Amino acid sequence: MSTQEKKDNISQEKENVEIPKKRKSKRIGIFVCHCGINIAGTVDVEKVAKTLSEHEGIIHAEDYVYMCSDPGQKKITDAIKEHNLDSVVVACCSPSLHESTFRNASKSAGLNPYQCEIANIREQCSWVHKDKDKATKKAIKIAKSIVEKVKRNESLEPISISVTKRALVIGGGISGIQAALDIANAGHEVILVERNPSIGGHMIQLSETFPTLDCSQCIMTPKMVEVSKHPNIKLMTYSEIQEISGYVGNFKAKILKKPRYVDPDKCTMCDECSKVCPVLVPNEFDENMTGRRAIYIPFPQAIPATYTLDINSCPGLMPIACGKCADVCEPNAIDFDMKPEIIEEEVGVIVAATGYDLYGLEKLGEYGAGKYPNVINGLQFERLLSASGPTKGQILRPSDHKVPKEVVFIQCAGSRDPELHNAYCSKICCMYTAKHAMLYKHHVPDGQAYIFYIDIRSGGKNYEEFVQRAIEQDDVLYLRGKVSKIFEENGTVKVWGVDTLTGKDIEIDADLVVLAVAMRPSKGADEIAKKLKIAQDKDGFLAEAHPKLRPVESITSGMFLAGAAQAPKDIPEAVAQASGAASKALAILSSDRLYHDPIVAKVDEETCSGCKICIPLCPYGARIYDEEKKIVVVNEVLCEGCGCCIAGCPSGAAQQRNFTDDQIYSMIDIIL
Amino acid sequence: MEHFEPKIVCFACNWCTSAGADLAGTSRMEYQPNGIMIRVMCSSRIDPQHILWAFKKGADGVFIGGCHPDDCHYIDGNYNTLRRIKLLKKLLTDFGIEPERLRLEWVSAAEGKKFVMVMDDFIEQIRNMGPLRLSQEASA
Ligand code: FES
Numbered sequence: 001m002s003t004q005e006k007k008d009n010i011s012q013e014k015e016n017v018e019i020p021k022k023r024k025s026k027r028i029g030i031f032v033c034h035c036g037i038n039i040a041g042t043v044d045v046e047k048v049a050k051t052l053s054e055h056e057g058i059i060h061a062e063d064y065v066y067m068c069s070d071p072g073q074k075k076i077t078d079a080i081k082e083h084n085l086d087s088v089v090v091a092c093c094s095p096s097l098h099e100s101t102f103r104n105a106s107k108s109a110g111l112n113p114y115q116c117e118i119a120n121i122r123e124q125c126s127w128v129h130k131d132k133d134k135a136t137k138k139a140i141k142i143a144k145s146i147v148e149k150v151k152r153n154e155s156l157e158p159i160s161i162s163v164t165k166r167a168l169v170i171g172g173g174i175s176g177i178q179a180a181l182d183i184a185n186a187g188h189e190v191i192l193v194e195r196n197p198s199i200g201g202h203m204i205q206l207s208e209t210f211p212t213l214d215c216s217q218c219i220m221t222p223k224m225v226e227v228s229k230h231p232n233i234k235l236m237t238y239s240e241i242q243e244i245s246g247y248v249g250n251f252k253a254k255i256l257k258k259p260r261y262v263d264p265d266k267c268t269m270c271d272e273c274s275k276v277c278p279v280l281v282p283n284e285f286d287e288n289m290t291g292r293r294a295i296y297i298p299f300p301q302a303i304p305a306t307y308t309l310d311i312n313s314c315p316g317l318m319p320i321a322c323g324k325c326a327d328v329c330e331p332n333a334i335d336f337d338m339k340p341e342i343i344e345e346e347v348g349v350i351v352a353a354t355g356y357d358l359y360g361l362e363k364l365g366e367y368g369a370g371k372y373p374n375v376i377n378g379l380q381f382e383r384l385l386s387a388s389g390p391t392k393g394q395i396l397r398p399s400d401h402k403v404p405k406e407v408v409f410i411q412c413a414g415s416r417d418p419e420l421h422n423a424y425c426s427k428i429c430c431m432y433t434a435k436h437a438m439l440y441k442h443h444v445p446d447g448q449a450y451i452f453y454i455d456i457r458s459g460g461k462n463y464e465e466f467v468q469r470a471i472e473q474d475d476v477l478y479l480r481g482k483v484s485k486i487f488e489e490n491g492t493v494k495v496w497g498v499d500t501l502t503g504k505d506i507e508i509d510a511d512l513v514v515l516a517v518a519m520r521p522s523k524g525a526d527e528i529a530k531k532l533k534i535a536q537d538k539d540g541f542l543a544e545a546h547p548k549l550r551p552v553e554s555i556t557s558g559m560f561l562a563g564a565a566q567a568p569k570d571i572p573e574a575v576a577q578a579s580g581a582a583s584k585a586l587a588i589l590s591s592d593r594l595y596h597d598p599i600v601a602k603v604d605e606e607t608c609s610g611c612k613i614c615i616p617l618c619p620y621g622a623r624i625y626d627e628e629k630k631i632v633v634v635n636e637v638l639c640e641g642c643g644c645c646i647a648g649c650p651s652g653a654a655q656q657r658n659f660t661d662d663q664i665y666s667m668i669d670i671i672l
Numbered sequence: 673m674e675h676f677e678p679k680i681v682c683f684a685c686n687w688c689t690s691a692g693a694d695l696a697g698t699s700r701m702e703y704q705p706n707g708i709m710i711r712v713m714c715s716s717r718i719d720p721q722h723i724l725w726a727f728k729k730g731a732d733g734v735f736i737g738g739c740h741p742d743d744c745h746y747i748d749g750n751y752n753t754l755r756r757i758k759l760l761k762k763l764l765t766d767f768g769i770e771p772e773r774l775r776l777e778w779v780s781a782a783e784g785k786k787f788v789m790v791m792d793d794f795i796e797q798i799r800n801m802g803p804l805r806l807s808q809e810a811s812a
Contacts, residue, residue, distance in 0.1 A: 094694045095711075120709070123697030128788075129705045138705045145708065535747070555747065599713065617716075619747040642746035643717030647756065659712060664722050671708040672679055672730045 026151050029060040029085040030143060031076055033067035033092035035122055040065075042126040044136040048091060051140050057151055059083050068098050076102065077109035086111065087150045091119040091143045112155035114598070114658060119146040145667040152663045158595035159636050163249040164348040165589050168193065170241055170528065173201020174571060175563025175578040176353035177223050182582035183351075184232035188589045191345050192227065193255055194237045195524070198302035199224055201355055205285060207385035207393075209571060210435040211466035217301065217388065224303040237304060240524075242342065244531050247637050248558025249348045249594050259338035261317070262295070264306035266333035269297065273307060273325035273334065281313045287380040289398060290390040295325045295334075299388065309334070349558050349585040352532060352542055353578060354525050356564035359414040359422065359518040366420075367413060367515055368486040373399040374493050375486065375513045377413075378432055385439050395443045397512045399491070404447065404511030407440055408495045409433045410483055411453045414518035422518045424539055427568040429516035430457045434467045436514060437476040449476045450508060452483050452497055460570070479506060486513065519568040532559055533621075542566050552580040560584050599657050600639035601646060605631055607653035614645035614654055678798040680707040681726040682735040682791075685715045687745035688780050689737025695784030703791045706798075707735060714738070715776075716749030720760040723774060724767070728806065733773045733798040737787070740778040750778070768807050773798065 032049045034040035045063045053061035060083045064072050067090055076088060088111065090102045095118035103113035121139040129135040165188055169180045172194030180192045192199070204224070206216035227233055236255060243254040277293035285298045292298075294314040297307050315322045317336040326334040358377055361369040368375045374397050376384075387393040397404045411429050414421040430453070437449035456478070458464040470476045485496040492509040499506055521540040529536045534554040535543040542565045545553040552560050560581035563574040588594065601622070608631040615623045615632060622638035623645055625631075631653075643656040652661060684690040690711045696703070712718060715738030723734045736757060744750040753776065761771040777790045 094697075096691065096694065120694070120711075123694040124709055125697075125705070127697035127700055128702055130702060131705070134705045138708065141708050145710065617752060619749070640746055642714035642749045643712060644714060644746065644749045644752050647717055647719040648752070656713075656717065659717060661719065661722070664710065664712075664719075665725055667710050668681055668722065668726045668731075669729055671681055671710070672726065 026057055026087050027059040027083065027085050028057045028087045028089065028147060028150060029076070029079050029083060030058055030062075030089045030091065030147065031067055031072075031079075032061070032063040032121075032143070033072070033090065034063060034065045035067075035093060035126075036065065039092070039122050039126040039139075042129060042132055042135045043121060043139045044132060047136055048121070048139050048143060052143055052147065055144055055147060057147065059085060067092050068101055073101070073105040076105050080106065080109035080111055086115060087153065088116040089119055089143065089146050089150055090116070091121045091139065091146075093122040094118075094120050094124070114156040115150065115153055117146050117150045117153065119143040141671055144670045148666040148670045149658075149663050152660065152666065153658050156598040156657060159598050159600070161247075161249045161594045161596060161637050163588060163591060163594060164251075164346050165189070166191065166345070166347045167349045167351065167585055167589065168251065168253050168345065168347040169351045169353060171201070171353035171355050171563070171565065172196070172199030172227075172235075172237065173353060173355045173563065174203040174220065174223075175355065175565070175574045176201070176351070177227055178575050178578035179351045179353055179560075179562050179582045179585070180233055181223065181226060181230065182579050183585055183589070184230050186582075186586050186589075187232070188586070189232050189234065191234045191236060191253075191255075191347065193239050193241060194235075195240045196298070197238050197260065197308040198298045198304070199227060199235070199237060200299075200301075200303070202379065203571060204299065204301075205287070205379060205386070206382050207387075207389070208435070208439060210431045211460075211462045213435070213439075217386075221301045224301070228303045235304065236343070238308060239343075241528060241531055244350070244533075247635075248556075249588065250637075251347050251350055251558065253345045253347060253350075255343045255345060257341040257343055259311070259340055260306070261309035261311065261334060261336060261338050262307045263333045263335055264304045266331045267306040268331055268333075269305055269307065270330070272328040272330070276324040276328050278322065278324065279313050279315065281310070286383045286390050287377070289380055289383060307333075349560065349588050350532065351560045351562055351578075351581050351585055352528065352534060352554070352565055353562040353581075354528050354542070354565040355522045356519040356568065357522045359520050361515070361517065363421070364413055364515060364517065366486070367410065367483065367513070368488065368493065369413075369515060372486075372488050372493055372513075374404075374488075374511065375515065377515050377517045378429070378436065381436055381514045385436070385443070393443075395440060402511065403444055405444070406492075406508060406510050407437075407447060407449050407512045407514065408493075408508055408510040409437055409449065409451045409514045409516065411451065411516045413515035416454060422520070422539060424568070425457065426516075426519040427457070428519070428570045431460070431463055431466070431570065433514075433516045434458075434470040434476070438470045438474045441474040441476065449474075450510075451476060451478050453478060453480060454482070455480070460572075481506070519564060521565065525565065532556070534559060534561075552577055552584055558588060596637060597641055598636075599641045599659060600636045601634045601641070601643070601654055601656050603632060603634055604653045604655065605629065607651050608632055609651055609653070611650065613650060614648055617645045617648045619644075676799065676803055678706050678732040678795055678803075679730060680733045680735060680795060680798065681731045682707040682709045682737065683715065683718045683722070684709055684711055684737040684779075685717075685739060685745070685750075686711055686713050688739035688743065688778075689715070689787065691781035692737070692779040692783045692787045695781065696787045697784075699784050701784060701788045703788045704795045706795045707791060714744060714746045714749040715753040716744075716746070718753065718756075720756055720763075723760060727767070727769055727773070727804060730804075732801075732804045733775070733794060735791070735794055736774075736776045737779045738776070740780055743780065769804060770801065772801065773804060
């Protein structure tokens with residue numbers, strides 16, 4: 001396009017806009033507030049009212065000392081009735097303060113609230129200027145521009161959406177369980193989806209929990225049982241989210257139910273099947289320190305209480321391939337013909353509680369992780385401590401099952417290391433390392449526990465006291481410094497480091513090294529985030545809508561976050577956030593309809609050419625191509641009203657309600 | 673030379689820049705009164721056509737304020753604004769308008785001070801540049 005053509009085009013467009021559309025002229029009232037002397041001190045309010053009274057379309061103009069007071073509001077409602085006004089402009093403070101006040105007042109006098117607009121002559125005029133003459137002129141321009149806007153305002157009704165009173169909770173760890181129970185106890189149906197064969201998450205793997213040392217399984221299993229027995233909870237384990245569509249109040253979820261080849265209703269957990277299974281694979285529940293069969297139960301208290309056949313390690317479903325398990329299964333619970341199923345559910349809200357996984361040991365080569373069997377991670381140590389673990393609660397090191405007498409714990413392995421690993425602090429490691437060292441001493445009183453740390457972060461109720469107890473009562477030796485080298489020699493793990501407080505070099509012949517490995521968003525978090533269209537932060541954790549004021553909501557309305565999916569956190573914090581997410585979700589589920597600001601995008605069907613430029617501009621997927629009409633239409637429920645698509649529309653077919661091009665042009669005109 | 677008071681049209685998004693301007697007021701800061709604000713929900717609502725229109729109708733400068741990158745209330749509207757303004761600045765020369773007469777700034781709701789500074793700076797800059805004189809052809 002040549003420059004001349006461009007110019008022609010632009011003036012052409014404007015020509016279209018300039019032709020005033022025939023509209024019945026509105027009866028507008030303007031109310032100028034003194035705000036005591038806050039406005040009247042720098043702006044000649046009488047003059048503003050007087051000048052505006054001569055402006056085209058103004059039927060009534062007055063000023064008053066406090067427009068927001070009851071008598072002030074009465075002046076507005078009286079004038080609306082008396083002069084039969086159909087629009088109102090209040091020239092006062094910022095719309096963020098009193099827009100709703102004056103819209104409600106207008107509504108009470110029978111006006112559509114969207115026919116009331118605010119001219120901000122305090123924050124953006126009287127408070128920032130001193131010269132009364134100039135400030136008054138500016139206030140007049142501001143007021144006139146809003147009058148021009150309101151002249152072209154449509155009456156709008158909030159967009160109303162029905163609510164499906166059911167919730168979907170994704171993730172069956174402590175956060176998901178807590179959120180599901182809270183919502184279910186409030187009387188709403190919950191679908192709890194867990195991709196593993198059992199709920200329980202990482203918490204069920206733990207031995208004892210800080211700072212009270214209560215047994216994790218003892219406090220977790222009752223909650224798991226409650227979930228399985230709850231009349232309002234539909235539990236779907238061994239299932240994954242395949243697709244989420246829809247919007248707040250009306251989501252549709254497609255859930256893939258993987259075949260477990262065992263009928264939970266028939267399985268009596270007699271364990272005969274796993275006894276004959278010839279396959280041995282690493283046991284995930286024991287953090288790969290033991291093995292399990294292809295047909296297995298992850299742990300004895302698993303919910304649902306049933307065996308699962310892991311098809312990826314089974315030699316084959318055909319009875320010719322193996323089929324030994326089915327032969328010995330007396331209740332005939334094994335069914336090789338089970339197929340994956342897609343279950344569709346409709347829900348009003350979604351809570352994402354997808355949890356965490358540990359940073360891979362293989363990435364921590366500098367600590368000999370993945371290379372030396374006696375260098376393990378925190379969850380593996382939990383399993384060693386656990387009475388239900390591979391060693392029945394005895395602390396035995398992996399290489400030779402000897403009781404380790406010198407144990408080195410290393411904090412911040414993979415955390416707080418922006419160059420090589422993760423920049424963030426994983427938050428819980430200081431506390432669980434103190435717990436590990438303490439519990440180790442309880443098991444092996446004549447052993448020595450060393451902790452390498454950068455600094456100790458023990459913020460939390462009774463946390464600092466707990467760390468002190470480890471140091472004072474259990475003689476745990478805290479060494480401030482980083483480990484420089486770890487290598488194996490004569491069956492021991494040599495740990496070299498520096499104590500930065502004394503400046504001394506340290507060499508420890510350790511029997512066992514436990515790394516407090518960084519927490520990462522759980523495997524599959526990326527995929528889930530994409531399916532839910534929830535943003536992720538730079539580290540991959542699910543992003544909250546506002547870091548301070550909306551910590552349990554996602555940016556997508558109706559979707560909430562709970563637990564370590566959002567950031568590393570300990571059990572009490574995860575539970576608190578889960579309950580927070582549940583109560584936010586309940587606020588939606590307890591209303592029959594939701595209302596949405598109607599200043600949304602609209603499309604002039606005649607003008608739209610169906611060029612689709614607007615579709616990728618919309619961050620909410622609210623613009624959809626209508627194959628039949630060959631134009632783009634707007635899903636008003638999804639539209640949040642930013643107006644980005646409007647500015648991108650080359651034909652002017654797209655407009656934003658009450659922020660139309662016509663309105664903006666006429667505001668510019670009156671300002672200049 | 674007769675006294676020149678620049679006429680400036682300011683567009684600001686509701687969530688950041690307009691709130692930042694409100695904060696400047698609440699903190700009783702002071703700046704020159706030449707700019708009149710048109711509040712839109714997001715800076716991405718502003719069409720380059722609006723800006724050209726303002727210049728055609730006699731604005732000496734046009735100011736656009738939005739949320740900082742990654743802070744837009746509507747996820748990434750401000751990136752669209754950035755692209756559009758960059759492109760428009762290239763075209764402005766063709767219309768005989770110095771690109772400096774158009775300024776885009778990120779002003780957050782907490783940056784009352786920044787709002788005041790950029791406002792004064794911009795007004796002063798336009799004052800020094802003098803009035804915009806469009807050729808007959810360009811203003812047609
Ligand atoms: S809301 Fe401020 S730039 Fe989008």
